[in-house]
Amino acid sequence: MRLLGIELVRVATRFRVAIGTAAGVHRTRTLLFVRIVAEEAQGWGECAALDEGTAVDPGVDEIAAAASTRGVLRLLDATAARGGELPGETEVAQLFGSSPADRMLAAVFEMAVADADLRLAGRSLAQALDVGPGYETLPVGAAVGIPPGHDVGILRQQVAQAVDDGAARVRVKIEPGWDAEPVAALRADHPDLVIQVDANGSYRMEDAPLVARLADSDVLCIEQPLPPADLVASAEFARRIPLPVCLDESLSSPRRVRDALRNEACQVACLKPGRLGGLRATRLAHAACTEAGVPVFVGGFFEAGLGRASNLALAARLAQDAVGLVGDLSDPVTYLEQDPCGYPGVQHGWVRAPDAPGVGTGPDETVLARLGAERRWFPVT
Numbered sequence: 001m002r003l004l005g006i007e008l009v010r011v012a013t014r015f016r017v018a019i020g021t022a023a024g025v026h027r028t029r030t031l032l033f034v035r036i037v038a039e040e041a042q043g044w045g046e047c048a049a050l051d052e053g054t055a056v057d058p059g060v061d062e063i064a065a066a067a068s069t070r071g072v073l074r075l076l077d078a079t080a081a082r083g084g085e086l087p088g089e090t091e092v093a094q095l096f097g098s099s100p101a102d103r104m105l106a107a108v109f110e111m112a113v114a115d116a117d118l119r120l121a122g123r124s125l126a127q128a129l130d131v132g133p134g135y136e137t138l139p140v141g142a143a144v145g146i147p148p149g150h151d152v153g154i155l156r157q158q159v160a161q162a163v164d165d166g167a168a169r170v171r172v173k174i175e176p177g178w179d180a181e182p183v184a185a186l187r188a189d190h191p192d193l194v195i196q197v198d199a200n201g202s203y204r205m206e207d208a209p210l211v212a213r214l215a216d217s218d219v220l221c222i223e224q225p226l227p228p229a230d231l232v233a234s235a236e237f238a239r240r241i242p243l244p245v246c247l248d249e250s251l252s253s254p255r256r257v258r259d260a261l262r263n264e265a266c267q268v269a270c271l272k273p274g275r276l277g278g279l280r281a282t283r284l285a286h287a288a289c290t291e292a293g294v295p296v297f298v299g300g301f302f303e304a305g306l307g308r309a310s311n312l313a314l315a316a317r318l319a320q321d322a323v324g325l326v327g328d329l330s331d332p333v334t335y336l337e338q339d340p341c342g343y344p345g346v347q348h349g350w351v352r353a354p355d356a357p358g359v360g361t362g363p364d365e366t367v368l369a370r371l372g373a374e375r376r377w378f379p380v381t
């Protein structure tokens with residue numbers, strides 16, 4: 001494809017309900033999109049970065065700055081080095097380094113190039129990933145934050161709504177002091193619901209007896225109980241509690257996934273393509289987990305519809321490769337006031353990977369204009 005230019009589009013919406021986590025509260029959701037414009041086709045990518053970064057994930061301001069400098073420059077340079085031909089989707093990840101910001105850039109630029117490639121070829125991402133019959137429709141999981149004021153009533157309402165919306169499992173944010181009691185209340189409301197809890201790194205080794213109480217509520221696993229850096233500590237913690245440990249923030253690259261598996265630091269893995277560096281990086285990480293017998297799920301960053309569609313097709317492919325757990329694949333309209341993109345309808349708790357050409361539905365120009373999107377165009381010179 002003959003590249004004409006790259007556009008960065010930034011637009012803000014809000015969460016319907018503030019998402020409280022042990023690591024902070026998300027209220028605003030700034031969305032950063034990359035648009036690739038070539039003579040033959042155009043493609044959109046959605047960046048996963050949230051407004052507030054974490055210990056391992058850069059925030060959206062940092063990624064937007066990096067995208068407008070080295071991100072765009074690397075793709076323009078790589079195109080110039082190919083005589084004006086846009087690199088293919090499989091080449092994009094190698095344009096970026098291994099820092100957290102570079103992996104997020106790799107993921108969003110890879111998505112945009114893949115979207116353009118697929119539109120030109122008339123194929124969906126699920127088709128390109130060889131998702132076979134029966135695997136293209138997946139059950140939907142939802143994530144629920146720590147409610148304002150630690151109000152158990154609000155939590156119960158939110159989980160009831162997620163279950164009404166068809167969620168096959170609910171991932172509930174917890175932190176020290178907000179754990180066994182609220183989760184026991186949810187278990188009483190929903191005796192058969194698959195419940196996971198996510199601590200976002202807020203416990204310490206000595207909290208193992210506290211965390212162990214969650215086993216009474218038949219919790220599937222606890223996600224990221226300890227801070228992300230120390231995999232040996234995570235392995236020790238896992239030996240001390242009677243429920244499986246899932247790692248999320250610790251799994252910041254395919255290499256870290258392999259290290260975690262080698263240290264037996266987790267029994268479940270939450271793989272986030274935005275953090276790991278995109279589709280190919282996530283499939284590498286998944287292959288390592290499969291070999292180790294560790295089930296995975298595709299985790300989300302509360303994306304809009306395009307990022308979710310990419311995760312959906314990928315989750316379908318991973319489900320085909322090995323039995324996995326329910327991913328964060330709920331419809332963005334359930335947590336964002338505005339989704340400028342579209343997402344396939346969730347029906348009876350199931351969602352089908354898009355089969356139209358491309359990764360998914362890119363942002364709608366009218367909605368972008370209404371929300372006052374900031375746009376920057378970088379032409380090929």
Ligand SMILES: [Mg+2]
Binds near residue numbers: 223248249270
């Ligand atoms: Mg998590």
